[in-house]
């Protein structure tokens with residue numbers, strides 16, 4: 001199936017899920033997760049109207065970015081775990097970091113953004129399932145609290161909301177409690193009106209569960225497989 005048709009189909013499903021939840025489809029943006037796919041596939045998605053792209057490795061995207069400069073109104077989001085020693089490179093490459101998963105990384109990104117005189121939009125990644133193997137900050141941890149209380153010192157970061165990858169479940173309904181948990185956490189943070197902490201963005205939902213995520217309040221779904229096809233990791237590092 002061509003990428004353009006996949007995108008058209010996903011947009012229809014986003015619209016239907018939003019309407020079911022009494023929401024407007026304009027409030028749900030579509031991120032095309034292009035990790036492991038070449039620049040050509042990204043250009044095809046761009047031609048079909050995609051403007052927000054998600055990548056998960058600094059090194060891989062460095063190799064692709066040079067061939068994508070003509071897509072001037074596209075935005076590039078880092079959605080994978082970022083090592084602090086790559087913060088500088090990531091700030092150069094990406095429009096936004098949607099996978100901020102530690103206070104230490106926040107400090108590194110803030111310094112790197114200050115160095116180039118940039119305000120960097122970020123999402124705090126929350127590990128809703130408390131899984132060892134996953135990155136993200138625990139929902140009710142001292143680290144999250146410390147990060148939220150440090151924002152006045154992180155003046156080159158613009159916190160825009162939360163992101164999560166719930167534990168994998170065959171049945172998307174099983175992810176619903178985790179999506180709800182992220183929304184409720186967002187609501188608890190929002191009422192505190194912490195200066196420079198914006199909570200409008202809830203990035204949640206992937207190819208197999210994005211409709212449930214939209215019903216639970218997602219404002220950005222991150223879709224890879226359903227747009228670009230199955231990923232082949234054997235050729236990747």
Ligand SMILES: *Cc1c(COP(=O)(O)O)cnc(C)c1O
Nearest residue numbers: 033056079206207222223224225
């Ligand atoms: C790969 C990835 C996605 C996309 O997953 P699909 O199941 O292919 O849609 C979304 N979010 C993150 C953080 C990812 O790493």
